[in-house]
Amino acid sequence: MPPAELAATLEYRSGLQGLAGTADMREILSRAAAGDTKAELAREVYLHRLCGSIAAMAAAMNGLDVLVFTGGVGENSAEIRERAMGRLGFLGVAPDLGRNAGGTGDRDIGQHSAPVRSLVISAREDIEIAGQVRSTLGSLAFSRLPHLTARGLGKVGKQRDWAPPSTVRPRLYSSLCQMRHD
Numbered sequence: 001m002p003p004a005e006l007a008a009t010l011e012y013r014s015g016l017q018g019l020a021g022t023a024d025m026r027e028i029l030s031r032a033a034a035g036d037t038k039a040e041l042a043r044e045v046y047l048h049r050l051c052g053s054i055a056a057m058a059a060a061m062n063g064l065d066v067l068v069f070t071g072g073v074g075e076n077s078a079e080i081r082e083r084a085m086g087r088l089g090f091l092g093v094a095p096d097l098g099r100n101a102g103g104t105g106d107r108d109i110g111q112h113s114a115p116v117r118s119l120v121i122s123a124r125e126d127i128e129i130a131g132q133v134r135s136t137l138g139s140l141a142f143s144r145l146p147h148l149t150a151r152g153l154g155k156v157g158k159q160r161d162w163a164p165p166s167t168v169r170p171r172l173y174s175s176l177c178q179m180r181h182d
Contacts, residue, residue, distance in 0.1 A: 016028060016042050016045075016046060019038060019041055019042035019045060020036075020038050020039045020041070020042035021038065025046070025072070025073045025077060025080065026076075026077075027039075028042050028043055028046075029043065029077065029079055029080075043080075043083075046080070047080070047083050047084060047087065050080075050084055051084055051087045051088055054067065054084070054088060054091075055088065055091065058091050063091070063092075064091050064092065064093070064116045065116065065117070066116060066117040066118070066119060067085070067088070067091075067093050067110075067116055067117070067118045067119070068118075068119050068120075068121050069081050069084075069109075069118070069119070069120050069121070070120070070121045070122070070123045071123050074120065075120055075121075075122060075123065078100050078101045081095065081100055081109065081118075081120070082095050082097065082100055082101075085100075085109075085110070085118060091116060092114060092115035092116035093110065093114060093116045093118055094110055094111040094113070094114035094116075094118075095109060095110060095111065095118065096109060096110055096111045096112075103120075105120075105122060106119070106120065106121050106122055107119065107120050
């Protein structure tokens with residue numbers, strides 16, 4: 001196999017995609033529930049890797065205080081959370097099936113009596129991205145413009161002679177500057 005084909009196979013046709021023909025966990029779970037053996041294999045491989053990674057990290061940290069599910073699958077798949085928690089019971093994790101299956105947003109999904117709390121926490125990638133953009137723009141601005149201070153742009157509306165790069169939307173930049181000023 002030529003190197004380019006190998007790279008494309010590893011990048012685009014492996015993992016869940018290679019096992020089940022899709023990387024969409026919702027579709028994998030739906031097909032697994034209908035008895036599709038490829039989807040069942042993909043789900044079980046996913047859970048094996050997930051639980052193995054959690055167990056390895058728990059061992060490195062000498063145990064767990066809390067197990068947090070986040071991101072697309074962690075926030076939205078009660079089935080994956082339930083199956084993972086069932087396999088991680090030896091770490092002190094115990095799902096509350098009703099709370100795991102219901103609810104939205106940030107919540108506790110573990111049994112109250114479990115030694116390790118189990119939570120679903122929204123990822124909030126938008127806030128993280130905005131913070132990183134703000135930090136990057138701030139460091140660029142402060143390193144190049146003597147009129148900018150560590151407190152921001154001073155009073156809003158003054159010192160507007162510097163324009164953000166054209167790839168930055170003006171409204172986003174304006175709100176980031178305001179956040180920096182606050």
